[in-house]
Amino acid sequence: MTRRVAIVGYAQSNHQYDMPLPREDMVFEVVKGALEDAGITKKEVDTVVSASTDFLDGRTISGVFYGMAAGAYLKDESKAEEDGTLALYYAFMRILTDIYDVALVEAHTQGSCINPHQVSFYMLDPLFDRQFNVLNDIATAALQARMYMSKYDVAEEDIAMVAVKNLANAASNPHAHRRMLDVTPEEVLNSKLYYEPIRELTMSPISDGACALVLASEERAREFTDSPVWILGAGSCQDSYLRDRNLHRLESLEKAAQRAYEMAGIKDPVSELEVLEVSEKFAHEEMMIYEALGLCREGKGRVLIEDGITSKYGELPVNPSGGALGADPVCATGLIRVIEAAKQINGEANGYQMPHACRALAHGQFGLCAQKNVVFVLGGE
Amino acid sequence: MPYIKEERPETLSVEGEWAYGAHVYKANTLLDEFCEGLREKKLIGALCMGCGKVIVPPRAICGRCHIRMEGRQVVSDRGTVVSYIVSPPMVKGKYKMLGMDPVELGIVKEGESLVPGHVRFDGSDSPYNLPILNARPEEVRVGMRVKVVWKEDLEGKLSDIEGVEPIRD
Numbered sequence: 001m002t003r004r005v006a007i008v009g010y011a012q013s014n015h016q017y018d019m020p021l022p023r024e025d026m027v028f029e030v031v032k033g034a035l036e037d038a039g040i041t042k043k044e045v046d047t048v049v050s051a052s053t054d055f056l057d058g059r060t061i062s063g064v065f066y067g068m069a070a071g072a073y074l075k076d077e078s079k080a081e082e083d084g085t086l087a088l089y090y091a092f093m094r095i096l097t098d099i100y101d102v103a104l105v106e107a108h109t110q111g112s113c114i115n116p117h118q119v120s121f122y123m124l125d126p127l128f129d130r131q132f133n134v135l136n137d138i139a140t141a142a143l144q145a146r147m148y149m150s151k152y153d154v155a156e157e158d159i160a161m162v163a164v165k166n167l168a169n170a171a172s173n174p175h176a177h178r179r180m181l182d183v184t185p186e187e188v189l190n191s192k193l194y195y196e197p198i199r200e201l202t203m204s205p206i207s208d209g210a211c212a213l214v215l216a217s218e219e220r221a222r223e224f225t226d227s228p229v230w231i232l233g234a235g236s237c238q239d240s241y242l243r244d245r246n247l248h249r250l251e252s253l254e255k256a257a258q259r260a261y262e263m264a265g266i267k268d269p270v271s272e273l274e275v276l277e278v279s280e281k282f283a284h285e286e287m288m289i290y291e292a293l294g295l296c297r298e299g300k301g302r303v304l305i306e307d308g309i310t311s312k313y314g315e316l317p318v319n320p321s322g323g324a325l326g327a328d329p330v331c332a333t334g335l336i337r338v339i340e341a342a343k344q345i346n347g348e349a350n351g352y353q354m355p356h357a358c359r360a361l362a363h364g365q366f367g368l369c370a371q372k373n374v375v376f377v378l379g380g381e
Numbered sequence: 382m383p384y385i386k387e388e389r390p391e392t393l394s395v396e397g398e399w400a401y402g403a404h405v406y407k408a409n410t411l412l413d414e415f416c417e418g419l420r421e422k423k424l425i426g427a428l429c430m431g432c433g434k435v436i437v438p439p440r441a442i443c444g445r446c447h448i449r450m451e452g453r454q455v456v457s458d459r460g461t462v463v464s465y466i467v468s469p470p471m472v473k474g475k476y477k478m479l480g481m482d483p484v485e486l487g488i489v490k491e492g493e494s495l496v497p498g499h500v501r502f503d504g505s506d507s508p509y510n511l512p513i514l515n516a517r518p519e520e521v522r523v524g525m526r527v528k529v530v531w532k533e534d535l536e537g538k539l540s541d542i543e544g545v546e547p548i549r550d
Contacts, residue, residue, distance in 0.1 A: 022407040028442050028449075042447045058404035068444025115403040126397045 005095045006221035006228030007259035007378070009038025010339045015177040015209030015327035016239040018112040021059065026210045027108055028069035035071070035214035036105065038224050042071040045214075047182040051080040051087035051107040054356070055119045068105045070212075083107070083279075084211065084335025085364025085374035089236055091215050101217045108210030109330035116206060116330050123368055127243065137281075137368055138203060140242060142195035145284040148248045149197070152299035154287070156197050161305045162283040163202050163325055169312055170322025175336075177207045177327035201325075202283035211331030211336050224335040229342040232359070233377035235259025242368060248369035250285075253292035253363070260361075261294075264377040265380045269294050269361070273377075274355045275344045276310075276318045276362040277337035281323060285370055286318065289363065293375075299361050312352065320344070320352040334364015338376055347381040418455070420537040424529075426505050428452030437505040456504035458529040459548065463490040463508045464499040467518040471495060494518045500527060500545050512544035520547070 011033025013026055021029070027050075035041060049117035050070055054060045063072075063079035070077075080087040084107025085155075091103035109116070120137035124130045148154060164183055183201070191201040214224075221228040223315070237259070239245050239252035257269075266272045276293070280286035287301025295316065296304055304310045310318035319326075321340040324333050341360035343349045364374045411427060415438055427439030431446030435454045443450050446461035468476075470492045470526055473484040483489050498513040498521070514530050527545035537540045 022409050023443070024408060025441055028447075032447070055401060058406060069442050071444075073444035110407070112406065114402065119401055122399070122401060127395055130397065131395070201483070235463050 003096055003098065003180070004216065004218040005092055005231045006216055007231070007338070007342050008216045008221050008224045008228055009034050009036070009040070010038055010211065010213035010342060012175050012211035012332075012336055012339055013209045015207045015329050016174055016340065016354065017177065017206060017208065019110065020206035023108065023113075024066050024069045025109070026208070027066045029369045030108075030210045030212040031069065031071050031104065031106055032062060034214050038214040038216075040102070040214065040224060042073075042075075042104075044102050044220075045104045046102050046187075047074040047076040047078075047091065047093040047094055048104045048106070049078050049080060049087040050105070051082060051084040051335065052109060053081055053119075055122065056109050056111070056114060056116060056172055056330060058113060058329070064169040068106075069343050071104055076100070082331060082366040082372065083374065084332050085338060085362070085376065086236070086334075087213070088213070088335060088338060089234060089374055092231055092234055095215060095217050101220045103215040103217060104212065106210065106212040106333065107332040107335040110208040111206035111328070111330060114334030117327050120368070129242070138198050140196045140368045141203070141282045141285075144247045145197050145282065147285055148288060151248045152302070154284070154302050156189060157185060157281045158287070158305060159197060159202055159301045160185040160380050162280070162286045163188045165305065165311055166280070166283075166286070166319050166323045166325040167201065169320050169352060170326030173321045173326060174351075175192065175327065177209070178205045178325065179322070197284075198282060204281045204324040204328030204333075206266070207327045207329040209327060209336070211332050211339055213335065213339055213342070220356040227346050227381065228309060229317070229345050230379050231376060232379045233262070235258035235263070236372075236374045238367075240373040241371065247369055248288075249298065250288050250292040250373065252368055253289060253365070253370065253375070254294075256373045256375045257293050260375040260377050264379070270316060273359050273361050275314070275318065275341065276361045277321060277340045277344075278318060278323060278361075279334050279337055279365045280319070280323050281328060281333075281370070283325060286323070288370075290318070292373075293361070293363075299349065312354070317354050320349065320354055321371060334362070334366075334374060337364060338378070339361040341376070341378050345378060349363045389495055389524045410442055414453070415439055415543075416537045416539065419539070420535045420542040422458065422529075422535070424456050424458055424502055424505075426454045426456050428454040434506040435504060436507045437502055437509055444449065444479070447478075454504065456502045458502065460500045460502035460527055460545070462498050462513065462523055462525045462527055463501050464523060465513060465521050466497050467521075468495040468497070496521055498527070498545060511542060513546070514544040515546040
């Protein structure tokens with residue numbers, strides 16, 4: 001890498017259903033918070049990159065509307081459609097160009113304004129899949145779950161254990177939406193069924209929320225803070241649309257992770273990472289994510305859950321913040337993972353701080369059955 | 382909306398639509414304040430304590446200063462036309478505004494034009510988009526003085542302002 005880039009400030013909202021704030025105000029609060037956390041004002045910012053989708057924002061070219069709230073007034077500005085990790089990826093690249101030194105990254109969604117699952121219908125192929133009128137992101141995730149379960153002999157009980165872990169973890173995270181300290185596997189297995197095996201508690205909730213972070217080149221980062229969180233590696237990859245694709249494994253995540261590991265010089269993620277924050281929009285996906293990230297062999301994700309290795313007290317904690325099952329403000333979810341990972345490195349995760357977190361991984365995804373994946377490896381001084 | 386369906390000799394096509402349903406647009410409480418003001422024929426603008434700009438209709442955040450617009454300022458209901466548009470002559474059943482037919486509604490007579498204006502009220506720094514009423518399109522010009530046409534029964538809604546008309550005194 002030609003230049004080192006660091007995260008120097010961040011903020012997120014208290015994710016919830018039906019936040020009593022307009023989108024613009026919500027964006028303003030987190031952007032202001034991130035700038036304050038970095039100890040700078042918008043004057044220092046060279047470029048603003050945000051992430052959302054026009055569909056969920058309810059207007060086209062939606063960036064022009066919340067741009068002022070995001071601090072983009074008369075500034076270089078751009079919007080990434082989909083997940084916030086993509087916005088971070090673009091901002092990261094912009095700083096690597098040497099043209100920009102400080103970037104502000106923002107991502108948000110208010111799921112209460114329009115049901116994201118309803119919108120997901122329009123992600124489907126209009127020629128074939130939309131014609132059935134029964135498919136959406138939940139239904140396709142159910143296709144994926146069934147395929148994965150039958151291939152690797154995974155039971156619904158195993159999937160429920162992922163939900164139990166993350167929902168209980170979310171209880172100690174004040175920003176999380178669905179906080180369930182005492183949730184039991186039975187409760188998960190008896191929660192409302194959508195498309196078998198997907199249930200209310202094995203899929204992410206519909207949340208309103210936003211987050212923002214400030215990114216800076218090494219020189220500027222050292223001016224702003226004594227505890228920069230470095231981006232050591234980054235990778236992004238997209239798989240094909242549903243049909244021409246091995247649904248039971250996340251091949252694009254595998255590739256994205258390989259790229260990020262290579263850049264960060266990571267050979268063995270299990271021994272070299274201390275904590276991971278991943279975007280499991282459905283509980284079964286977390287096990288698939290373990291496999292794609294190289295934490296275990298293919299089909300063995302369930303063992304990490306069974307043995308408690310990825311629990312808060314395990315050897316390799318995954319989603320101590322509660323993950324996407326804890327809160328899912330669609331486009332913000334991946335960027336929240338990055339912020340949670342940075343908090344772990346800075347020792348700021350009050351109530352769910354993992355010991356000796358020097359290197360962390362954050363993952364964001366978008367598309368049906370996690371078609372597109374982004375991975376960041378972060379590290380402290 | 383009835384589209385003209387053209388034959389496509391080169392490709393096949395399937396039927397589909399691109400309408401994803403109702404959306405909730407959450408507004409800042411400033412909108413309540415503004416609407417309450419309308420009930421008393423007052424235009425309440427947002428005043429930025431950073432740059433001193435007054436925005437009507439109000440907005441919550443000043444992008445220039447990146448702070449909340451905490452101040453309030455009542456501005457005059459008289460103002461100046463900054464710019465305007467003259468629509469094509471309206472024909473019943475041909476044009477729709479917000480899903481309504483302006484000719485059917487009686488806003489404009491068949492064959493006449495609508496004149497949406499960009500109006501800056503005295504004391505405000507931003508233009509408000511409102512229709513220019515009671516004026517022939519050819520007499521409207523930039524810099525023309527106008528005043529609000531208030532609805533007869535004020536309800537505290539945005540529709541309390543019907544539009545603006547030229548000041549003829």
